Amino acid sequence: MVGEAAMAGTPRRRWFGRRGDLQIREFPEVGAAGSVEGTLAVDQVRIWAEAQARDTIDWYLRDKKIMRFGSRLLRGLTVVLFVAGGIAPLVNVARGDDAGGWGYVLLAAAAGCAAFDHFFGVSSAWMRDMTAAQAIQRRLTDFRLAWATLLLRSAATGAVSPTGAADADLVARMQLIESLITDVTTMVETETTEWLAEFRSNMVDLYGQVGLSRIGE
Secondary structure, X not given: OOOHHHHHOOOOOOOOOOOOOOOOOOOOOOOOOOOHHXXXXXXXXXXXXXXXXXXXHHHHHHHHHHHHHHHHHHHHHHXXXXXXXXXXXXXXXHOOOOOOOHHHHHHHHHHHHHHXXXXXXXXXHHHHXXXXXXXXXXXXXXXXXXHHHHHHHHHHHOOEEOOEEOHHHHHHHHHHHHHHHHHHHHHHHHXXXXXXXXXXXHHHHHHHHOOOOOOOO
16 A cells, blocks of 8 residues: 555655755565564554655755745845835935936846745745645644554554554554555645646746747747
8 A cells, every 4th residue: 555656656856945855765664464573564664654754844844944034035125125226316316416227226126036036936935835844744743643542442452462463453554654645745746736836827927028928939
């Protein structure tokens, strides 16, 4: 149920400002089920799945820091340059000088900062990073609670013996693990799809503003 197919579903990508690709941990070797070795193997898969989820959370949190800095910098520059561009002509007139063109230059620079943030999706990426990290953290917590509940229920019903967990109990544990892997993979793929849609839309807008009908012309 869990293996190469699940791992292949997680995208690996690189984007402006992002610290490398989202890596996949090596999948553990598993033994036969229905024995002590089977119980240990399932636990190894659980450890792998939790570690992969934590790696994904850490990746989004690292990227969030970069995007948060870039977003605040660009928005701060936009405000400062816009205000400076509006004040510069007034200062020149008050000093008895010509209004000059510096006001237009500063306003253009402010517009450039805002456009950079919009077309490269810095602020929106920051928001998506926070949303994805929080969603995966919540899903990992739910998995751990469900896993603990399953262990307690198995112990209470005597499903766990000195020779290992019963087959049905092992299947239930693997289903929990598979659900975690599937949900985390889906969350990453959803965030990636949103980023691609926004990127393509922004590129179409950008090329349209510079007079090109299609990207690549």
